[in-house]
Amino acid sequence: MEARRYQPQPRVPEAETAEPIIIVGNGPAGMQCLVELRRRGVTTPVTLFGAEHWAPYDRVKLSTFLSGSTGFDDLTNLPAELDDSVEHLVGRSITGINPARRWVEDALGQRHHYSALVLALGSDAHIPSIPGTTLSGVLRFRDMDDAQALMARRLRSTHTVVIGGGLLGIEAAHGLCRFGTNVTLIQHADRVMNRQLDSEAAGMVTDSLRDAGVDVRLNTSVRRIAGSERVEAVVLADGSELPCDTVVFATGIAPRTELARKAGLKVANGIRVNGAMQTSDPHIYAVGECAQFQDQVCGLVMPALQQARVAAGCLAGSAESYTPVADSTWLKVLSLEVFSAGRFSDEERGLVHRTLVYRNASEGIYRALMLRTGRLVGAVSVGPWPERQQILNRIADGRRLMPWELLRFRFTGDLSEAGVGQVSEWPAATVICQCRGLSRGQLQDFMGEGCDLTTLKTRSGAGTVCGGCEPLLDSLCTGGAAAARKVPGGTTLAIVSAIAALLMALAFWLPSPAPAASVQDISLFEQFSRNGLWRQWSGYGVLALSGLLLLMSLKKRFPKVPMGGFTGWRIAHAVLGVLALSALYWHTGFSLGKNLNRWLMLSFIGTAIVGITAALLTRLQAAMTGVGWLRQGTTWLHILVCWPLPALLIFHIVSAYYF
Incomplete structure (x- = not known):
């Protein structure tokens, strides 16, 4: 019998290029890695292992599934990249890794060779060490x-x-x-x-x-x-x-590291990785909750998906590096929308130089911005905030906030003039879907010749994780933001305001009515002004219209006051203002008078001028950029100038009847 010389097994399979990329874990990070590989043109076969006996599902929506508001079919959103080129083994866990020979062993004892291995193992629930945790229930x-x-x-x-x-x-x-x-x-x-x-x-x-x-x-x-x-x-x-x-x-969570530890990979709290998401073995990557970059283990879906994109990019041959972004949380539960990003906690206030807060108790809105050297480093809010995505971008870009932006936030709760603005006009590099890392330019590439919201979500995966970017996606598809900038009834409001401005200009341009030298030269105005009954009724008219206008101002502060729709209310407010100015002219001839009467007239005229300006700017802001903030300022000035009117009217009435 011929003796055979022992030949050791080669460390790397001979046909390395033919070996698949193996992804262990079909959770969000593992699936994102698969999607990114295919979108970057990687045609290498992929084997995807999932330890759970369920098809891949959206873990972020588990709470809505538990509450009964979401069905199981709504949790499974399988991407188109999960096609025949991917061997998907569900309910098959990996029990061992041999980095030297580049194979993994599954629970059935079968070995699978790989050209590259991605560990997306996730984490287990952390159970504290207290007595009784093994009891039933x-x-x-x-x-x-x-x-x-x-x-x-x-x-x-x-x-x-x-x-x-x-x-x-x-x-x-x-x-x-x-x-x-x-x-x-x-x-x-x-x-x-x-x-x-x-x-x-x-x-x-x-x-x-x-x-x-x-x-x-x-x-x-x-x-x-x-x-x-x-x-x-x-x-x-x-x-x-x-x-x-x-x-x-x-x-909390406990990263799954036992598999990597047995394989000899470097492990701390999680599996240690570098900026390319490579472990201590350059052919093995780790992403998501099992990975530890520097001293941080991510516990949120957004950084896990970002790590998956970096790993896929490196496997595709590009030189990418993971840079942690500001952690953000968006939660919609209990009918509340809760959002936070960056540095916002009380413990981090030492790293923050200034905090700006906006509150609107009637609408249940609370927003706070944390600034350091004039730059936005953190934000937290309760209640709807369409600017969420823009806030994340402002934290990431590190640009200083302008003084007018800070002032606008104090009064309106928004940094930008038009809120979200028209999404299609945002810079192409602006990130729209933070979870998937998709920019406005990438999303428009997915749109192609145009598509609706559902089709865009299916093609790109945007809006399918936390759902926080859905309003922006809808705006991108339908131009909803552009329509939102149009002011309902703005043209009618502008016409009424222009008429009021013309009447005021005409009244001030005409010479002030003076007493006639003879009865034959007496003017129509003087006939009314000398008639005590007519003068009294014109005064009553001014008082009634002023009271009604002041009462109508409650609609702005208290939206539930039954005065009809806001558009009709605003036009009616302007029409009543024109009538009040007309009655005031017949009562006074716009003569300023003396003492308190002078102050009353100045308050009347000032309120009218600022109100007319605010109404005209309301119409202009739909067609011109840069006037929204000016319109907001004139509206507040209109309210401020109006404050003395009730007291001055009371003094005028008391003095007229008492003395």
Whole structure:
């Protein structure tokens, strides 16, 4: 028998170029990496492993699935890139990696060679080390299996305790309390979402939670979970006992690193990566919640998708590098829209030189900007804010805010003159969908000859993660922002205001009515002014019209006052102003008079002039840029000049009848 010489197995498969790219993990980061590879022209076969037995789904929408407002079919938005060139193995976990020979081994013991490996392993729910976490009735809220377990339990649970007042904890508490279950939310910090919101914004969220029926307990923690075999109660830090039958942990994440650790890759809190998202082995990449760049592990979807884009770019041959952007959170729950980005927490206030706040209590709006050396470094808001995406871009570009922008924010809550503005006119490099990293130029390339919102979302994937950019996408498709700049009834308002301006100019241009030298030369105006009855009735007319105008001003401050639509109200306000000026002329001839009468006339005339100017600018702002801020200023000046009128009218009436 001929002896054979031992030949060691080569370190790299001979046909390296024929080996596929393997992506381990079919969550958001893994799927984004696949999409980017195909969009960048990489035709190498891809093998995609998913440990869960579910088709890829949108984890961001798990809370709406738990609450029953979203069906499972709405969670699965499979991209077109998941085609026949991709071998997708669902319910197949990877148990081992051999970096030297470049293969992975799955749960069935099969080995798969790779030319490059992308680890998108995600994370597990962090469970604190307290007694009782193994009891029946202790659940977590992290993935689809958790959501299914919570849905199965929500109808038979009488009292559920959710531990953790972060994003997931709030969503879980809100989703569970909708089914008649008593829900208590335990938060160790002094406010909910303490990593995403400042104190005032967190207080508004807490109030909404309590209004929805959630018992929120702050500045406390769970010492242990009591029960023999099943959950019976939780014992709080002060020793008090809270009876319950279900405990849900939403206390943060623990990156999945065991697979990388066994393979000999460098691991700290997460799998260590460089700017190209490469691990200590240059052929292995890590993205998402399992990866650690410098000293940071991302826990949000936006940076995870950004890392996936960088890894795909490097695999496609481009020299890309990951640069962390300002963390941002957008949450829509409890009928509230909550947004934060950059540095905003109380702990970071030392890094902030100035904070600007805008509040509108009647509409439930709170917005705060954090500035450092005149540049925007953080923002937080509660309530709708169409400028969210622009705020993120302003934080990223690091440009100084202009004084007029800061002043505009104090009065209107917006930095830009026209709010969102016309999206199609934004610079091509401006990012529209932060989650997918898609700019205005890229989105218009996807649009091609034109498409509707649904088609654009399908083609590009924009708006399918958090949904915060949907209004901008709709504006890009339909030109909605351009239509929004048009002022309903603006032309009619301008015509009425022009008539008022013409009448005032004519009254001031004509010589002041003087007493006639003889009865034969007496003018029509003097006939009325000398007639006590007519003079009295003209005064009553001025008083009635002025009172009605002042009453109508409440419509602007209190939108629920029943005075019809805002467009009709504004035109009626202008018409009444013209009538009031006419009555004032017949009553006074625009003579300024003396003492308090002079001040009353000056207040009347000043209010009219500023009001006419504001009305004309309202029409002009639809056709001209740069006048919106001027129109806003004249409107506030109109209100300011009008303030003395009621008091001066009262003094005039009292003096006329008393003396």
